[in-house]
Amino acid sequence: GAGVSQSPSNKVTEKGKDVELRCDPISGHTALYWYRQRLGQGLEFLIYFQGNSAPDKSGLPSDRFSAERTGESVSTLTIQRTQQEDSAVYLCASSRAGSNQPQHFGDGTRLSIL
Amino acid sequence: AQSVTQLGSHVSVSEGALVLLRCNYSSSVPPYLFWYVQYPNQGLQLLLKYTSAATLVKGINGFEAEFKKSETSFHLTKPSAHMSDAAEYFCALANQAGTALIFGKGTTLSVSS
Numbered sequence: 342g343a344g345v346s347q348s349p350s351n352k353v354t355e356k357g358k359d360v361e362l363r364c365d366p367i368s369g370h371t372a373l374y375w376y377r378q379r380l381g382q383g384l385e386f387l388i389y390f391q392g393n394s395a396p397d398k399s400g401l402p403s404d405r406f407s408a409e410r411t412g413e414s415v416s417t418l419t420i421q422r423t424q425q426e427d428s429a430v431y432l433c434a435s436s437r438a439g440s441n442q443p444q445h446f447g448d449g450t451r452l453s454i455l
Numbered sequence: 456a457q458s459v460t461q462l463g464s465h466v467s468v469s470e471g472a473l474v475l476l477r478c479n480y481s482s483s484v485p486p487y488l489f490w491y492v493q494y495p496n497q498g499l500q501l502l503l504k505y506t507s508a509a510t511l512v513k514g515i516n517g518f519e520a521e522f523k524k525s526e527t528s529f530h531l532t533k534p535s536a537h538m539s540d541a542a543e544y545f546c547a548l549a550n551q552a553g554t555a556l557i558f559g560k561g562t563t564l565s566v567s568s
Contacts, residue, residue: 345498374555383545384499386555397554432498440553441487441506446498 343367345447347433353453356425362418362450366435371413374444377402378430387431390416391438420452428454457482459548461559469567474518474533476562478546481527487549488529489556490520494542502544505529516540541566 346365354360366373375387386400390410401407405423410416420427430451434444462477480486487506491499503514510522520531529546543563547556 383558383560384556386550386557389554391554397552400555434499440549441504443489443501443504444556445501446491448496448498451496 345433345435345445347431347447347450349450350448351451351453353455354423355455356423358423359419359421360423360452362420362431362433362452364416364418364433364435364447366413366416366433367445369437370435370445371438372436372442372444373410373416374434374436375408375416375418376432376434378432378449380429384432387418423452423454425454428452457548457550457557459546459557459559461544461546461562463562464560465563465565467565467567468536470538471535474531474536474540474564476531476544476546476564478520478529478531478559479527480529480546480548482548482551484551488520488522489547489549490514490518490529490531491545491547492542493545493561499545502531536564536566538566538568540564 348363371392373390376384388408389397405421408418430449432449434446436442436444458481460479489504490502503512505522513519518533543561545561546559
């Protein structure tokens with residue numbers, strides 16, 4: 342079946358602009374996660390959605406970052422007033438409910454801030 | 456606090472040699488542990504997972520990992536390396552709340568002929 346789909350695959354934008362990243366999870370996966378991967382580093386957790394529960398936003402680095410998800414479908418991650426330190430690969434993952442369930446990752450969006 | 460430590464940011468082996476990638480974890484609750492592989496410009500692919508069943512876990516592509524509670528380790532092994540195994544490998548621990556994975560910094564595996 343289809344995996345996690347992310348768009349765009351690459352995004353180049355000027356400092357100060359807003360960007361919106363999209364994630365389409367695997368059908369039937371109620372949990373959705375966003376991570377950030379900076380060059381040469383591991384993954385940093387950003388935000389978690391589970392069904393209609395309140396999201397866990399504890400990983401968002403600043404109030405310039407926000408994310409939405411309607412039900413168990415598509416999610417968007419928005420970064421306002423982008424800064425050069427926002428340059429990274431943003432990865433989305435989805436899973437069935439439960440911390441023992443493996444997360445399935447998309448190929449990510451590579452964001453470059455000029 | 457929960458954490459994951461991967462010893463060695465870079466491991467080099469010859470084709471056909473044993474692969475050993477080290478992972479140690481810290482957790483006050485029984486852990487759920489995962490190994491992922493990342494090829495260039497791709498997302499992460501699950502290799503295997505430990506979720507409190509058998510301590511020796513077999514995964515895809517001939518990889519396996521052994522959970523050792525006494526050593527708080529979950530090292531990844533493969534008896535014979537292939538050129539196609541060259542990639543970055545991440546060890547991850549499910550956080551206590553079940554809302555995220557805590558990742559190690561990754562180990563880049565190079566395989567030479």
